[in-house]
Amino acid sequence: MTDGDSLQNAGPPATSLRRALRVLADPWTMLILKEAFNGTRRFSAFQRALNIPKQTLSLRLTHLCREQVMYRRFSGPGPGSLDYAPTAKALDLQDAMYAVWLWHQANPGSADILPFDIVHAGCGHVLGAQWCCTACAQPVTSATVEIQRTQPEQTESEPRPRLARRNDGSVTAGSDKDGLVAASVVGDLPCNEILYLLFQGPRHMLAIAQDLALGPGIVRDRLDKLMTLGLIREDAQGRRLIYSVEPRAEGFYPLLLAIADWGDRWCNAGAPPPELRLHACGAPLRGRYRCDHCGDWLSRDTLRIRPRAG
Numbered sequence: 001m002t003d004g005d006s007l008q009n010a011g012p013p014a015t016s017l018r019r020a021l022r023v024l025a026d027p028w029t030m031l032i033l034k035e036a037f038n039g040t041r042r043f044s045a046f047q048r049a050l051n052i053p054k055q056t057l058s059l060r061l062t063h064l065c066r067e068q069v070m071y072r073r074f075s076g077p078g079p080g081s082l083d084y085a086p087t088a089k090a091l092d093l094q095d096a097m098y099a100v101w102l103w104h105q106a107n108p109g110s111a112d113i114l115p116f117d118i119v120h121a122g123c124g125h126v127l128g129a130q131w132c133c134t135a136c137a138q139p140v141t142s143a144t145v146e147i148q149r150t151q152p153e154q155t156e157s158e159p160r161p162r163l164a165r166r167n168d169g170s171v172t173a174g175s176d177k178d179g180l181v182a183a184s185v186v187g188d189l190p191c192n193e194i195l196y197l198l199f200q201g202p203r204h205m206l207a208i209a210q211d212l213a214l215g216p217g218i219v220r221d222r223l224d225k226l227m228t229l230g231l232i233r234e235d236a237q238g239r240r241l242i243y244s245v246e247p248r249a250e251g252f253y254p255l256l257l258a259i260a261d262w263g264d265r266w267c268n269a270g271a272p273p274p275e276l277r278l279h280a281c282g283a284p285l286r287g288r289y290r291c292d293h294c295g296d297w298l299s300r301d302t303l304r305i306r307p308r309a310g
């Protein structure tokens with residue numbers, strides 16, 4: 001029997017999600033991008049808004065610039081005018097950002113964390129939306145998606161970024177009180193990989209560890225975290241414990257798919273996509289949000305962000 005470490009060296013099967021999360025999976029990254037989407041540009045403004053240590057912010061912005069998600073520019077004369085702006089690659093994450101916002105809207109108690117409304121300018125309503133297949137216009141749920149590995153199978157050549165055995169840090173990034181559940185889960189690579197896998201069907205712990213080439217200690221820790229967040233549950237099946245997603249986690253599925261889609265568009269570095277996602281209608285899945293009120297497909301130029309009244 002191989003132990004966790006040697007499994008990791010063997011290289012897990014490549015997935016679109018993991019390729020994308022190499023760039024995004026850090027407790028701070030989604031929070032920084034969220035601020036950038038809201039119009040924050042200056043280093044000091046990011047620091048104030050996120051209450052993030054200077055050096056941490058500096059490292060993360062450097063990482064995002066290197067990945068061409070953000071870029072440095074001078075907004076006026078003089079070195080004091082240096083700021084950080086999102087690139088097209090960042091703006092293309094819009095569906096993932098809406099998914100985070102919609103998740104927090106749908107989960108009472110956490111709506112205040114994002115103290116702004118997204119309004120659909122087309123119909124004037126505060127955004128309510130479902131992620132739908134652009135081929136058949138039907139909502140995309142985990143039960144209606146089939147994931148196929150493309151041939152020849154690709155394995156992950158680079159090791160994962162160093163994983164913390166425990167990832168308490170990603171729960172508390174931002175601040176202790178704000179409980180940014182969505183960003184906190186997105187910020188942790190194994191949490192996402194486990195959720196993505198469980199959306200494909202229930203599994204027991206060792207099967208998860210094997211499928212993802214993750215050490216059992218890391219899998220155990222993340223399963224506990226996902227249970228604490230109420231996203232998965234544990235059931236006894238004979239002498240084994242199996243894990244499956246809770247209905248409440250379904251709101252996360254568009255977020256994971258939007259990130260996987262983004263990974264296919266930006267992170268394959270010339271290689272073919274490692275997987276093909278098919279919708280129940282038979283079409284390769286291409287999802288977008290549709291407004292609940294008017295049925296139109298959402299795009300960035302039809303949405304407005306406004307501070308929440310009161």
Ligand SMILES: [Zn+2]
Nearest residue numbers: 133136279281
């Ligand atoms: Zn479809």
Ligand SMILES: [Zn+2]
Nearest residue numbers: 120123291294
């Ligand atoms: Zn609308």
